[in-house]
Amino acid sequence: MTDKKAGNERKLLLKNLLIYLFITFALSWSAVFALNLSDISIDFADGSAGAANFVTTFGMLCPALGMIITRFITKEGHAFSGDGSMMLGIDLKNRKYVFYIIAVLLPWIYFELGNLLKIVLQPGCFDREYFSAVDSDVRTAYIYPLMGIVSGVFFSVGGLGEELGWRGYMMPKMIKLFGKVKGVVFGGIIWGIWHWPLTYAGHNFGKSYIGYPFAGFAAMCFICIVTGILLTFLTVRTGSIWPAAIMHAVNNTSPSIIQFFRNPDKAAGIMTNSIFSCFVYYIPALIIAVFVLIVWTKDKN
Amino acid sequence: MGGLLYKDYLAVKAKKIVYIILALTVLFAVLRIVLPGGDNENSEGYTYDALMWVFPALLVFAGIGIPSAWTKALIAGDEKKQTQAVIKSLPLGKNTLIASKYIFTGVTVYALLSAEIIWCTIYSSFAGNNSFYSLIEVLTSFLIIFSSASILIAGVELPFFITIGSKKATTVKTALLEFLFLLVIAYLFFGNIDALGNFDLFDFIEWAKTHDFEINVTAVLMPVISSAFFYLSYRLTCRLNKNREADYD
Numbered sequence: 001m002t003d004k005k006a007g008n009e010r011k012l013l014l015k016n017l018l019i020y021l022f023i024t025f026a027l028s029w030s031a032v033f034a035l036n037l038s039d040i041s042i043d044f045a046d047g048s049a050g051a052a053n054f055v056t057t058f059g060m061l062c063p064a065l066g067m068i069i070t071r072f073i074t075k076e077g078h079a080f081s082g083d084g085s086m087m088l089g090i091d092l093k094n095r096k097y098v099f100y101i102i103a104v105l106l107p108w109i110y111f112e113l114g115n116l117l118k119i120v121l122q123p124g125c126f127d128r129e130y131f132s133a134v135d136s137d138v139r140t141a142y143i144y145p146l147m148g149i150v151s152g153v154f155f156s157v158g159g160l161g162e163e164l165g166w167r168g169y170m171m172p173k174m175i176k177l178f179g180k181v182k183g184v185v186f187g188g189i190i191w192g193i194w195h196w197p198l199t200y201a202g203h204n205f206g207k208s209y210i211g212y213p214f215a216g217f218a219a220m221c222f223i224c225i226v227t228g229i230l231l232t233f234l235t236v237r238t239g240s241i242w243p244a245a246i247m248h249a250v251n252n253t254s255p256s257i258i259q260f261f262r263n264p265d266k267a268a269g270i271m272t273n274s275i276f277s278c279f280v281y282y283i284p285a286l287i288i289a290v291f292v293l294i295v296w297t298k299d300k301n
Numbered sequence: 302m303g304g305l306l307y308k309d310y311l312a313v314k315a316k317k318i319v320y321i322i323l324a325l326t327v328l329f330a331v332l333r334i335v336l337p338g339g340d341n342e343n344s345e346g347y348t349y350d351a352l353m354w355v356f357p358a359l360l361v362f363a364g365i366g367i368p369s370a371w372t373k374a375l376i377a378g379d380e381k382k383q384t385q386a387v388i389k390s391l392p393l394g395k396n397t398l399i400a401s402k403y404i405f406t407g408v409t410v411y412a413l414l415s416a417e418i419i420w421c422t423i424y425s426s427f428a429g430n431n432s433f434y435s436l437i438e439v440l441t442s443f444l445i446i447f448s449s450a451s452i453l454i455a456g457v458e459l460p461f462f463i464t465i466g467s468k469k470a471t472t473v474k475t476a477l478l479e480f481l482f483l484l485v486i487a488y489l490f491f492g493n494i495d496a497l498g499n500f501d502l503f504d505f506i507e508w509a510k511t512h513d514f515e516i517n518v519t520a521v522l523m524p525v526i527s528s529a530f531f532y533l534s535y536r537l538t539c540r541l542n543k544n545r546e547a548d549y550d
Contacts, residue, residue: 054426057419058330080303089303137514146521154445154524157415 024066032197060158063165087241103243107251113284115258127263141260152250159248167235188225205274229289305401312378313371338429350433357420364413377467406455439509449523456534
């Protein structure tokens with residue numbers, strides 16, 4: 001009887017999850033395809049990134065829209081906080097504020113280390129004057145991570161849009177269905193697949209890498225698994241999607257000072273491949289994510 | 302806390318404004334897709350850019366005023382329905398009611414800022430490479446500063462409204478606004494009007510481009526300063542209302 005009840009619960013979870021995924025993918029992908037069929041270019045690689053920016057912004061809000069529509073269909077309700085809610089509440093008690101500080105600072109740490117690793121692997125890329133190609137004022141380079149953090153916190157609506165759907169709706173169900181490890185890996189892959197139209201359009205990696213677009217598809221899944229682990233951990237530990245939304249938004253600004261002193265034009269060999277370069281960039285994040293996953297899986301609470 | 306926030310949400314009739322902003326956002330996005338901008342001054346697209354930059358700019362300036370305009374409604378709603386008396390008799394933390402007003406204002410500023418950034422992104426996404434595009438880019442770089450300013454204003458207003466009541470506080474606010482208006486009139490009569498007459502929006506864009514670092518530093522510091530001020534304002538309001546009993550009149 002209990003097994004039957006558990007089986008029914010799993011079926012219901014899976015059904016709700018599939019409804020959510022169908023709606024979210026349909027909303028976001030159809031917008032990309034509709035623009036692609038029109039005269040408006042959404043090619044990130046050809047320099048006309050205007051409409052592409054619109055697609056990215058709209059796309060980031062689609063998981064939230066998908067979640068809201070799914071909750072209407074499945075009658076799960078739209079509670080702001082508590083069990084089975086949208087996780088919009090904020091609780092700073094029991095030292096949970098620490099996770100908010102981590103959310104703000106962690107992307108800065110792993111991106112700074114990632115850029116440092118790139119320079120260590122290819123010291124010839126270090127260029128004292130490279131900042132002038134990005135911004136004529138070197139002082140802007142030094143405050144860039146702070147700018148990224150502040151704009152990440154204030155302009156976190158895009159991150160919030162994604163996190164309401166992925167971490168607030170999909171991941172709790174994935175963890176219940178598959179457990180922590182398989183859940184975050186499968187969840188990361190789904191999240192990565194959702195990014196594929198943008199990857200195809202040249203977002204993140206451009207189009208000139210070997211193995212385009214399939215290597216880009218795989219790399220996007222890798223990035224989403226790594227960051228997905230960190231974002232899910234923060235969400236589960238705080239019971240709120242806000243730290244994940246903030247971290248996601250800060251992550252998207254790529255806060256790092258060292259990037260202004262690494263000239264990618266001087267890269268040689270395999271480091272000219274944007275996919276491999278991106279993999280190196282995310283190695284520190286991967287190490288942190290694996291450590292977090294080990295600690296998290298050992299934690300019986 | 303969630304219930305108190307929802308009560309405030311209803312008190313200021315925010316539901317209507319949320320729906321209006323959502324509908325306008327969709328309409329603006331559709332308009333922008335149908336009427337994309339252009340680089341050339343003689344092109345149709347340039348005209349669309351020149352006409353449509355006003356919409357995000359208006360939302361940004363409305364965004365500065367809305368939290369301040371809602372302060373009175375937040376407190377007056379409680380006074381009118383005597384909900385304060387009911388809430389103070391509930392087993393809530395002693396500062397929960399005050400905290401709810403501050404959190405509601407913070408959420409309002411965040412929601413408006415989010416709408417503003419979406420509108421600016423929609424505009425920029427389909428704009429041509431022209432001066433109106435640059436204007437919206439500059440405006441976007443000022444968004445955090447403007448939002449911080451509205452937090453500062455709310456941080457000044459809320460202690461007054463919560464402590465001395467909406468009627469007296471509105472009188473003080475109106476007097477201050479009238480005084481400011483008087484100063485503006487006095488400037489128009491006796492000040493250097495040429496400076497205003499010679500003000501060129503596109504000169505301002507150039508100034509903003511050359512003072513990128515200063516604007517960025519302000520955008521980094523202003524949220525920190527305004528948030529600290531907002532928190533101190535909250536602590537002050539709690540202290541001022543520490544021994545206050547519910548008004549049962």
